[in-house]
Amino acid sequence: MTAAAPxxxxxxxxxxxxxxxxxxxxxxxxxxxxxxxxxASAAVRAHPPELVLLDLGLPDxxxxxxxxxxxxxxxxxxxxLSARGREAEKVTALDAGADDYLTKPFGIGELLARIRxxxxxxxxxxxxxxxxxxGAGPFRVDRGRHEVTVDGGPVHLTPIEFELLAVLVQHxxxxxxxxxxxxxxxxxxxxxxxxxLRVHMAxxxxxxxxxxxxxxxxxxxxxxxxxxxxxxPATD
Amino acid sequence: xSDLRAARRLATAVVAVGLATAVGLAAHGHVDLADLAMxxxxxxxxxxxxxxxxxLVAAALAVxxxxxxxxxxxxxxxxxxxxxxxxxxxxxxxxxxxxxLMTRLRRREAEAREANLxxxxxxxxxxxxxxxxxxxxxxxxxxxxxxxTLRDSRGELSPSVRRELEDTLVDExxxxxxxxxxxxxxxxxETGLVPAxxxxxxxxxxxxxxxxxxxxxxxxPVTIAVPPDLTVSVDPLLFAxxxxxxxxxxxRHGAPPxxxxxxxxxxxxxxxxxxxxxxxxxxxxxxxxxxxFRASAAPGVGLxxxxxxxxxxxxxxxxxxxxxxxxxxxxxxxPAPPVSxxxxxxxxxxxxxxxxxxxxxxxxx
Numbered sequence: 001m002t003a004a005a006p007x008x009x010x011x012x013x014x015x016x017x018x019x020x021x022x023x024x025x026x027x028x029x030x031x032x033x034x035x036x037x038x039x040a041s042a043a044v045r046a047h048p049p050e051l052v053l054l055d056l057g058l059p060d061x062x063x064x065x066x067x068x069x070x071x072x073x074x075x076x077x078x079x080x081l082s083a084r085g086r087e088a089e090k091v092t093a094l095d096a097g098a099d100d101y102l103t104k105p106f107g108i109g110e111l112l113a114r115i116r117x118x119x120x121x122x123x124x125x126x127x128x129x130x131x132x133x134x135g136a137g138p139f140r141v142d143r144g145r146h147e148v149t150v151d152g153g154p155v156h157l158t159p160i161e162f163e164l165l166a167v168l169v170q171h172x173x174x175x176x177x178x179x180x181x182x183x184x185x186x187x188x189x190x191x192x193x194x195x196x197l198r199v200h201m202a203x204x205x206x207x208x209x210x211x212x213x214x215x216x217x218x219x220x221x222x223x224x225x226x227x228x229x230x231x232x233p234a235t236d
Numbered sequence: 237x238s239d240l241r242a243a244r245r246l247a248t249a250v251v252a253v254g255l256a257t258a259v260g261l262a263a264h265g266h267v268d269l270a271d272l273a274m275x276x277x278x279x280x281x282x283x284x285x286x287x288x289x290x291x292l293v294a295a296a297l298a299v300x301x302x303x304x305x306x307x308x309x310x311x312x313x314x315x316x317x318x319x320x321x322x323x324x325x326x327x328x329x330x331x332x333x334x335x336x337l338m339t340r341l342r343r344r345e346a347e348a349r350e351a352n353l354x355x356x357x358x359x360x361x362x363x364x365x366x367x368x369x370x371x372x373x374x375x376x377x378x379x380x381x382x383x384x385t386l387r388d389s390r391g392e393l394s395p396s397v398r399r400e401l402e403d404t405l406v407d408e409x410x411x412x413x414x415x416x417x418x419x420x421x422x423x424x425x426e427t428g429l430v431p432a433x434x435x436x437x438x439x440x441x442x443x444x445x446x447x448x449x450x451x452x453x454x455x456x457p458v459t460i461a462v463p464p465d466l467t468v469s470v471d472p473l474l475f476a477x478x479x480x481x482x483x484x485x486x487x488r489h490g491a492p493p494x495x496x497x498x499x500x501x502x503x504x505x506x507x508x509x510x511x512x513x514x515x516x517x518x519x520x521x522x523x524x525x526x527x528x529f530r531a532s533a534a535p536g537v538g539l540x541x542x543x544x545x546x547x548x549x550x551x552x553x554x555x556x557x558x559x560x561x562x563x564x565x566x567x568x569x570x571p572a573p574p575v576s577x578x579x580x581x582x583x584x585x586x587x588x589x590x591x592x593x594x595x596x597x598x599x600x601x
Contacts, residue, residue: 223473
């Protein structure tokens with residue numbers, strides 16, 4: 001299903017690069033590698049990649065700088081590779097324009113899923129405007145009519161819940177940080193009010209999930225934000 | 237602060253000598269002068285407990301008081317008989333000796349305490365080393381074995397054997413990850429952890445823990461009874477680890493079904509994770525939350541529950557085994573968050589996605 005696509009792996013650990021090169025290569029990706037920030041910048045200039053896997057801790061600088069440089073000129077998907085316990089770092093990168101993140105150690109299935117979602121969002125949405133009618137998993141959101149259905153059945157949502165679900169469906173499969181969600185639904189003055197978000201997410205789950213304590217779709221990314229689970233099959 | 241300490245030492249000396257004098261005056265006429273001198277020596281010894289300075293002051297005061305109150309001519313500082321001067325010298329000398337001995341004793345005590353601490357640290361380090369080397373090496377050995385078998389087999393493994401080895405690799409790697417996670421968490425707890433608290437629905441914490449433990453839990457049934465509006469003020473990441481460790485324990489040492497129950501009781505939140513296994517043996521119950529303690533021969537560093545206790549304590553909560561539960565039931569008690577104003581539900585829908593930000597009612601930021 002995957003056509004050859006140049007992926008730039010920016011990672012200082014040689015074994016990690018080897019794993020990514022062979023695994024992604026086996027799935028039809030053309031992989032380029034950079035071990036330092038300098039190499040990465042040069043590689044981006046020489047051959048703009050279709051997607052970047054970025055480890056933030058590089059020997060010659062912060063991967064965030066590369067991300068910010070990239071974002072000034074392009075919307076190339078960037079997926080952050082980071083260790084557990086570094087949630088603040090991940091949030092900073094996501095708020096600075098990274099598309100998603102993976103916590104090391106990760107499996108190849110997870111990586112391919114993230115890549116698939118990131119590429120779909122680039123090729124699908126041509127611009128920032130979201131389509132009138134969107135679907136993801138069992139959900140359909142009609143912004144024109146202000147209607148939501150789950151497996152075809154209508155569900156009544158409050159305006160806040162509607163907006164929250166709509167933005168998650170629009171970015172289905174991608175993580176959205178607390179800040180991004182708060183800014184979108186409540187406005188820029190509310191970005192610190194994480195408690196609002198949690199309460200409304202809880203009510204949304206009660207309306208949409210079969211078992212709100214074990215959400216199948218509205219997944220918590222602890223310390224980071226929320227994600228509407230990607231509905232497309234997990235095969236590559 | 238040192239002024240205060242000096243004043244206390246002085247006061248101890250004055251009180252001790254004063255008491256001796258009072259007793260001496262009361263008993264005067266019934267006892268010998270030599271007995272009175274003994275009484276003062278007791279007072280000096282008592283003052284010496286407060287420190288060297290105190291003993292010296294007490295010795296000087298004792299000599300003066302003894303002289304003034306009891307040595308003829310009484311109630312003067314004059315000394316009629318030169319014999320009494322020797323008594324004074326002996327009293328003062330005794331005070332000096334006692335205070336020197338006291339100081340030495342104290343220094344030894346401090347040294348012994350320090351040595352004891354060092355020994356405990358050493359013990360801890362060696363326990364840690366042996367636990368780590370066992371619990372990191374074992375999965376590593378399995379991984380090495382399985383990986384080399386896969387690499388060196390030239391297509392002669394049956395698909396089922398291959399599959400088994402591959403599963404082993406993945407399982408053991410995640411076991412390594414778990415041990416490492418608890419080790420890191422333990423060291424954070426030991427060095428003083430400041431949780432980044434947020435008010436979080438308990439339901440969400442449980443959801444995260446179940447999602448993370450999905451592979452460990454497999455198809456084991458988990459029943460959840462958590463009121464949807466129950467919130468706690470905790471660090472969500474740390475609590476994911478707490479609940480994850482409890483679920484992990486329930487899977488490895490208990491038997492299904494696993495139950496997660498939360499409730500509010502007065503100004504406390506109780507969160508129980510229970511299983512229906514054999515429970516913890518009575519002898520082991522007081523120690524289950526200690527570091528490196530293992531209740532059974534099952535593999536594990538014995539850090540999981542210690543991390544749970546460390547994190548819960550850092551949140552001002554408590555963790556205990558509920559007695560009388562069928563299997564193992566671990567109960568976490570946390571102070572309930574202050575009752576906050578209900579969250580505003582927002583105004584009418586934003587007009588459309590062109591202006592997605594809905595105004596936040598009643599908030600001045």
